[in-house]
Amino acid sequence: MAELPDEELCSRVAARDNSAFEALVERYQLRAYRLAYSVLGSEADARDVSQDAFIKLFESAGKFGGRSQFSTWFYRIVVNSCIDHKRRHRWWSKFVPLRGSLPEGEESGVEPVSSEPGPEAEAMLRETSSKLAAAFVHLSPNQRTAVLLQVQDGLSSREIAEVLSCSESTARVHIHRGLAALKKLLKRDQ
């Protein structure tokens, strides 16, 4: 089972093959978790949301049409789950305004490197002693996601654009600005 390609495992999951699902979970658990963590900035939320994404994968595996790579399709599920999670919890910020809250429509478009960390970035900073996580705080969620997908998975800017639902040129700007900011931030901390 472990040597089967993602697409084959996905079609078996669509036929309710539990061992294929377990193989896909083992293969993608770390990447899905990191992706959710890069968007949400909280370990607990990343855990919940990445698990939700796997449940959605189990339920909708039959909808994977094979037009894109399985990884791109699945990462889109993870990112959508993160967006849903943020929407569900957005009402709370109306009562407790947080410093550095992200502007409307932050899911798409180019964002400048943030000097004021957002709420998820603050959570990230509180929870980790990792230099990269501390540097990630100053990037927008789109920049963090684009850099993560580029470095972790080696996705092309076209595939990252597909995951983030933006244009390829916007995805390239996210990657470039994210890495340029990390260069300064990691150098500063050394």
Add this chain to the structure above:
Amino acid sequence: MKMDVHPQPALVPYVRGQLGADESEAVRLHLEGCAACRAEAASLLATWEEVSVRIEELPQPEWIAYRSELRRKLDARHFSRRRRWVFGLASLTAAGAAAVAALLLAVRSPTHALPPVEELALEQQLGSNDLGLLRDYPVVERLDLLENYDVIEHLNELSPAPSEQHGSRS
């Protein structure tokens, strides 16, 4: 074709070998003549490599517990979905049974009870017999006369009047 503007957003895909042939050639030509972009490309590649090492420092959950929690969530979701399905089916069945019962009551209502077929046929036959008697009315009239004659003939056999009977007893 050489680029006139600095292709900074294309530098990472270029150093990662992810550009198409034409665009890659255009960036290469630009880098040949632009020291700033060459330095930028080298610096971005170094950062990319550092991030690829440091990414392992990002927090991770305990994976066995993560997977068993995921399995529990999946089972719970399917159980609740099955329960909803069974409840929906039971509601549908109850509603269907109620509708059938209402329909049966409406059909078997006594307000429009119809006579059985045998009764109808008998009534029809009796009706036709009566019509036959009316058709032969003169014969029936004569029969009545004959009946009266019979009474006259046996007049002397009639029982005495009630007062007469009473007097003889006393």
